[in-house]
């Protein structure tokens with residue numbers, strides 16, 4: 001089967017909302033109803049923005065970009081996780097371009113400016129059984145654009161583009177850059193494969209070589225981040241010399257660069 005790449009930016013078909021619970025939830029509903037690849041949902045505010053693993057994403061009105069894009073790659077379903085890497089490369093490049101600051105990726109797909117989280121990515125997939133084939137992936141991207149403050153629980157680890165630059169930034173500019181880079185990197189992923197995207201990811205990554213603690217539901221693994229393997233797992237050498245591959249988790253960087 002041949003795969004049709006998404007319509008090129010600016011021809012994404014964008015559905016705009018003032019306020020939604022979650023752009024991912026809206027996009028999932030649209031995907032179930034057959035919305036094609038290249039459909040994007042953008043909201044001015046999310047009342048129940050989602051992070052990974054049931055966590056929440058602070059989404060105040062007017063300050064951030066809340067965007068979900070529907071992709072329908074003609075690829076094996078077990079490669080869905082790779083689109084998270086595609087999106088994180090695209091988001092880091094877009095934020096870097098708009099801000100002219102060095103945006104970096106912390107494994108697996110947090111985007112950081114000055115070591116603080118400026119963007120998070122949540123990828124969700126619908127199997128062919130619940131959506132017209134090929135299956136659908138919803139890539140949710142949240143960017144702190146003009147936030148000048150954050151809820152107390154994230155104040156120490158979050159930042160916005162405007163906060164870093166000391167001046168406001170046009171949301172439209174960030175949106176255009178994200179959609180453009182997402183299109184480019186997704187097209188590259190489809191034509192060249194995951195290795196090319198992973199190479200770009202590695203060039204933006206700030207995790208490898210650092211002393212880390214990786215928290216999962218039931219463990220905390222400390223050591224040196226040695227690399228990312230072909231499955232996207234983080235390879236950590238523990239202090240006792242044992243090397244472990246982490247498929248999921250939250251990384252805390254312990255040393256400074």
Ligand code: BT5
Pocket residue numbers: 021022023024025046048049050051052053055056057058059065066067068117118119120121122140141142143144153154157158159
């Ligand atoms: C993420 O999860 O980072 C994925 C966030 C995805 C948000 C987008 S917005 C558009 C689309 N629609 C949605 O409903 N979601 C997507 P995770 O790695 O689990 O990080 C969540 C954690 O980041 C929270 O537990 C907080 O500690 C922190 N956090 C929450 N809001 C934040 C914000 N605005 N900026 C920085 N950190 C935040």
